[in-house]
Amino acid sequence: MQNILQVLVAGLAIGFIYSLVATEYTLIYNATGLVNFAHEAFIVLGAYLFGGTFVMLLPERSLVSILCTLAAMALFGVLVSKTIFNPLRNMTFATYAMFGTMMLSRILTEIIRLAWGPIPFAVKGFLRGSVHIGSVVIARANVYIIIVAVAVVVALQLFFKMTKTGKAMRCVAQNKDAAALMGINVSKNINVTVALSSMICAIVGILITPLFNVSLAMATSTALKGFCAGVVGGFGSYPGAIVGGILIGLLEQIGILFFPAVYKDVVAFAVMILFLLVRPGGIVQARKS
Amino acid sequence: MRRKMGALIAAILSLSLVACSGGFGTASALSGEAAGSLSNPQSQSASATDGEPIKIGLCIPVTGNFAASAVRIQQGVKLAVKEINEGGGLLGGRPIKLVVEDDQANSDISVQMINKLASQDVSAIIGPYLSANTLAAADTITQNELVCINGNSSVALRALENKWYFRCRAADNIAVQALAKKVSESGATKVAIMCVNDEIGQAAAKLYMEYFDSVGMPYFNEGHNTEDTDMTGQLTKAMAEGCDAWVMSTHNNAVAVIARQMNELGIKNQPVFTNPIIAQTEVLALMEPEWIEGWQCVSDFSYTDEREFQADFARRFKEEYNEEADVQAAIYYSCMTVLADSIERAGSDDRAQIRDAMAQTSGLQVPIGTVRATADEYTNIIFEIAVSEIRDLTPYIIDTVSLID
Numbered sequence: 001m002q003n004i005l006q007v008l009v010a011g012l013a014i015g016f017i018y019s020l021v022a023t024e025y026t027l028i029y030n031a032t033g034l035v036n037f038a039h040e041a042f043i044v045l046g047a048y049l050f051g052g053t054f055v056m057l058l059p060e061r062s063l064v065s066i067l068c069t070l071a072a073m074a075l076f077g078v079l080v081s082k083t084i085f086n087p088l089r090n091m092t093f094a095t096y097a098m099f100g101t102m103m104l105s106r107i108l109t110e111i112i113r114l115a116w117g118p119i120p121f122a123v124k125g126f127l128r129g130s131v132h133i134g135s136v137v138i139a140r141a142n143v144y145i146i147i148v149a150v151a152v153v154v155a156l157q158l159f160f161k162m163t164k165t166g167k168a169m170r171c172v173a174q175n176k177d178a179a180a181l182m183g184i185n186v187s188k189n190i191n192v193t194v195a196l197s198s199m200i201c202a203i204v205g206i207l208i209t210p211l212f213n214v215s216l217a218m219a220t221s222t223a224l225k226g227f228c229a230g231v232v233g234g235f236g237s238y239p240g241a242i243v244g245g246i247l248i249g250l251l252e253q254i255g256i257l258f259f260p261a262v263y264k265d266v267v268a269f270a271v272m273i274l275f276l277l278v279r280p281g282g283i284v285q286a287r288k289s
Numbered sequence: 290m291r292r293k294m295g296a297l298i299a300a301i302l303s304l305s306l307v308a309c310s311g312g313f314g315t316a317s318a319l320s321g322e323a324a325g326s327l328s329n330p331q332s333q334s335a336s337a338t339d340g341e342p343i344k345i346g347l348c349i350p351v352t353g354n355f356a357a358s359a360v361r362i363q364q365g366v367k368l369a370v371k372e373i374n375e376g377g378g379l380l381g382g383r384p385i386k387l388v389v390e391d392d393q394a395n396s397d398i399s400v401q402m403i404n405k406l407a408s409q410d411v412s413a414i415i416g417p418y419l420s421a422n423t424l425a426a427a428d429t430i431t432q433n434e435l436v437c438i439n440g441n442s443s444v445a446l447r448a449l450e451n452k453w454y455f456r457c458r459a460a461d462n463i464a465v466q467a468l469a470k471k472v473s474e475s476g477a478t479k480v481a482i483m484c485v486n487d488e489i490g491q492a493a494a495k496l497y498m499e500y501f502d503s504v505g506m507p508y509f510n511e512g513h514n515t516e517d518t519d520m521t522g523q524l525t526k527a528m529a530e531g532c533d534a535w536v537m538s539t540h541n542n543a544v545a546v547i548a549r550q551m552n553e554l555g556i557k558n559q560p561v562f563t564n565p566i567i568a569q570t571e572v573l574a575l576m577e578p579e580w581i582e583g584w585q586c587v588s589d590f591s592y593t594d595e596r597e598f599q600a601d602f603a604r605r606f607k608e609e610y611n612e613e614a615d616v617q618a619a620i621y622y623s624c625m626t627v628l629a630d631s632i633e634r635a636g637s638d639d640r641a642q643i644r645d646a647m648a649q650t651s652g653l654q655v656p657i658g659t660v661r662a663t664a665d666e667y668t669n670i671i672f673e674i675a676v677s678e679i680r681d682l683t684p685y686i687i688d689t690v691s692l693i694d
Contacts, residue, residue, distance in 0.1 A: 003525045006554075010521040110352070118356030120542060122575045130553040139553050212518045213545055213575050217354045221516050256522025262486040262512040264522065 005136045007253040013142035015249020016149035017208060021226025022233060022241035023153065024200035030173035030236055031193035032089040037101040039201055040223035041108035044216060046073050046202030051123040051214040052116045062126060066206060070199050077198030080104070081191040089190070113216055120215030127210040141210040148207060152200065153242055169193055221265065225252075228272040234282030243283050247271070342386035343379055343638045345370075345628065346406030348416035350394035354515070355418055357541065357571045358617050363389070365618035366415060368609050369625035379632050392417055396425035407433035412638040415439060415624050420446060421488040427451050436644045438628055440589075440620035442564075443489050444496070447668045454667075455647055457624045458657065459674035461489070461538075461564075464587040465496040467676055467690040468536060468562040471585065473504055475560040477534030481527035482510040483520075483547065485539040493538035493564065508532075513547075515540055520547050524554055538564040541572050548580040558583075565589060568677050568684040570615045581679045588677040589657040590619035591684040602656040614656075623655035627670070 021039065028036045036042075049072050054065035084104060088097040127141040160166040171179040172189045180186050205219065212218045225248055233244020252267045275282060347366060349359040370385045378384045388411055390402040399422035406414050407429075413436035417423050420443030427446075430437045430453050440458040447460060472480055482497050484490035494510060501508045509530040511523045524547070527535075535551075537544065544566050551561075561584045566572055568588040592603040592613040602622070606614035630653055632638060635646035650670060653660040662670040673691035677684035 003529050006525050007522055010519060014519055113352060113356065117360075118352070119360060119571045120357060120575060122545070124577070128577065137554050139550075208518075211546070211549075213542060215542060216356070217516060217542070218518075221518055253519075253522055256526070260512065261517075261520075261523045261526075262514055264517070265514060 003257065004254075007257060008250065009136060009138050009142065011250040011253030012246065013139075013145045013249070014252070015229075015246035016145050017204060017222055017245070018226045018229040018248050019242045019245025020149050020152060020200055020204050020207075021223055022230035022245050023156065023238060024197040024204070025227070026230060026236055026238060026241050027193055027197040027200070028085065031169065031190050032085050033094070034085060034089055034097050034101060036085075036197070037098065038105035038108060039197075039226075040219045041105040041112070042073070042077075042198055042201035043205040043208075043219040043223060045076070045108060045112060046198075046205030047209050047214045047218060048112055048116050048205075049073065049202070050206045051121065051126075051209055055123055055126070069202050069206065073198040073202035074195040077195035078191050080198070081194035085194055086187050086190055109216060118216065120213050120218075122213045123209050139211070141207070145207045148203065152203060153238075156238065165189075165192060225265075225268040228268040230282075231272050232275045232282055234284035237282065237284045240282050240284035247283070340378070340381065340383040342384050343632065344386050344388055344409065344411040345625075346403075346409070346411035346414035346416075347387050347389045348392050348399060348402045348406060348414055349389070349418050351389065351391035353393035353395070355394040355540075358418060358569075361569070361571070361615040361617035362416075362418065362621045364606070364610055364615070365620065365622035366625045368606060368618075369622045369629070371609070372605075373625075373629050379629055380636065380638065383638075385629070392422060394419050394422065396422050399423075399426045400429050403429050403433065403435065403437075407435050412436070412632065412640060413438065413628055413643055415621060415628065417441075419489070420492075423454065424449070424488065427454065430454055434640050436628075436631075436640055436647060438624045438647070440617070440624060443492050445488065445492060450667045452648070452667060453644055455627070455662070455670055456668050457627055457655070457660070457671055458589055458620055459587075459671050460669055461493050462496055463672065463674055463690065463692060464564065465493055465538075466500065467587055467674060467688075468585070469497055469500040471562060471676070472501075472534050472536060472560065473506060475534055477560060478507070479530065479532045480506060480508040480534045480536060481530070481532035482508055483523060483527070483535060483537045483539070484510075484512055485543060486512040486514050490538045497536055513539070513543060515543060517543060518546060520550050521554075524550055524556065528554070528556065533559050535559065535561040536563070537561070539566060541566060541569070541575070544572060545575040548576055548584075552577075552580045560585070562586065565616050567679060568616050570613055573679075573682045573684075576682060578682050582681070584679045585687070586677055586679070586684070587674050588616060588684055588686065589674060590614070590616050591675065591677050591686050593683060593685050594675075598654055599656055619656040623657045623671075626655050627653060627660055 025036045025039050028034060046069060050065055050069040054068045058065050088100045091097045127144055129140045131138045131140055131143055160170055168184045168189050171184055172186055176186050229244035229248045230241050234240025248268045251271060252264055255267045256264055349362050350356055351359050370387060374384045388406060388409055390406055392399040392402045399417045403426050416439050420441040423441050423446060427449050431451060436453055438455045438457055441456060442458055442461045444460055444462050446456060482494050484494040509527055509532055511526055513520060513523055563586045565586055565588050567581055567584060567586045568591060594600060603614045627650060631643050631647035631650060635642040648662050650660045650662045658671050658673040660670050661672060675686045676688040678687045
């Protein structure tokens with residue numbers, strides 16, 4: 001019983017990470033029609049900015065470092081949106097745009113390697129330790145992941161429903177032409193969307209730093225499974241991203257109890273293929289006009 | 290206008306991708322920058338040597354998941370090259386020139402890079418870093434008649450019986466035997482075997498299981514993947530099985546995850562034995578002291594070794610790089626030393642003569658032990674290894690194991 005509780009908690013925490021990843025590229029997809037294959041590099045960049053720059057400059061001030069990282073990634077997102085996403089979204093063939101984001105990922109990874117070096121490092125003392133709830137042990141980082149992920153999701157929903165910018169983003173996601181006709185500056189709106197997505201990537205990168213340490217490959221598996229989570233939940237749907245992420249995280253961990261752990265990665269991809277065959281719209285059956 | 294802009298951006302990104310890619314060009318400039326304070330041995334030693342350079346290829350993962358190890362490898366090799374060139378070079382004053390190629394720890398690219406190095410008329414190559422890459426490139430090495438020396442440890446390499454390949458390190462069977470024996474002596478009642486799911490890990494797991502079967506020690510085997518970021522499932526299963534001792538053969542990030550989660554799950558005061566991974570400085574930097582206090586590992590080298598030869602190497606390394614000598618740096622410094630000695634005894638930079646000389650190397654002292662190549666033994670030239678214990682994130686040698694008296 002303790003084993004089951006332990007893996008469920010671990011699955012829930014990693015599931016929320018997958019949900020955040022799925023949420024951030026759903027943002028970009030809904031706004032631009034592009035699948036951002038560079039989101040792994042965005043996550044890694046956020047982690048390196050946090051652990052490799054701001055924490056070093058501002059020791060003992062984790063919160064300030066986090067805020068600086070978010071601000072830096074927001075600016076980075078605006079820059080990338082202006083120079084890459086906005087121009088690419090109007091390309092004749094979507095494949096070109098897809099390759100563009102894949103190349104961006106590779107370029108970013110090499111820039112990170114050249115700027116910070118190839119040697120992984122840890123952010124000592126950041127969200128270390130564990131919490132005991134009865135006989136179940138939960139990593140402190142996992143507790144924060146669940147809390148922050150829920151907060152981000154709630155904040156996003158409030159942002160979309162109650163702010164002018166959020167409503168404009170929903171309009172752009174539904175129909176760009178109509179939104180433009182209504183006086184919404186679509187390009188500027190996309191810049192804000194990508195900035196928001198970059199900030200979420202930074203949050204993911206910061207949250208997984210105590211779990212995986214900061215390295216160039218820290219987000220490879222997470223980013224890929226986050227994509228699967230989005231497909232399973234319903235591509236383009238925010239509730240779907242959350243449901244899909246949690247489902248994938250839980251199924252992965254529960255699967256380990258029944259078959260060898262080396263096949264754990266198969267779970268996410270097998271579930272995604274199953275949904276593509278049986279229910280392509282995902283759990284939430286997202287529909288995009 | 291927007292479509293043209295988009296096409297232009299796509300073109301620029303394509304060109305940038307090719308330029309940034311480490312797999313299709315010499316990586317010496319990039320590797321120098323990426324390694325930070327590494328010096329260029331050729332420029333410093335130009336005045337000490339004369340004559341046509343002897344080219345030595347270095348095929349390592351400058352980029353990719355194992356780039357951190359490549360930094361250490363280059364530190365070791367370049368220190369050896371610097372010392373050799375400053376000492377007058379080889380073959381009457383010829384300097385060594387390193388030609389570095391990035392194989393990204395990918396088997397296909399390893400084969401390509403070895404072919405490329407062979408076409409550049411290198412006399413020998415050091416690398417690849419991973420046993421799986423060397424296995425994939427074995428035929429290429431033979432076809433090019435290229436001497437290859439590296440620090441791979443897989444027992445499968447010996448089985449190739451490739452006369453062009455030399456392993457400058459104790460093979461896994463020596464390491465596993467040393468650790469498995471310690472597990473048996475620890476009083477443990479059941480051992481958890483947690484090895485990475487690649488060639489090196491699974492070969493080690495097989496050796497462990499064979500040994501434990503032979504001595505009647507119960508065990509539980511659960512692997513993990515190189516990029517696994519959560520080991521809760523594996524650890525809880527092992528705990529449920531009643532395991533009270535652990536053996537591992539894994540890589541950098543995975544062992545850091547295992548160590549942290551073992552600490553979080555309260556798996557403490559149990560004997561843990563690993564491959565040399567936890568003696569590597571960049572891995573120790575990922576750990577907190579309480580996670581791995583008392584863990585033991587096989588270790589080809591430790592900078593705390595008090596033996597005169599090893600301590601002198603550690604001192605020279607620290608003078609050069611202002612950091613402690615790492616296991617990988619010591620291994621590949623040893624590779625370069627063995628290669629240089631072979632070239633000198635061969636009296637030539639001819640590949641076949643170097644190979645014949647290397648196969649007869651005996652009694653040469655290197656930081657990781659004494660070289661004892663024999664004509665009857667393929668591949669293996671080092672038959673000893675140390676066992677270290679980690680105390681306060683520092684490896685201390687507590688035992689040495691040798692197959693040769």
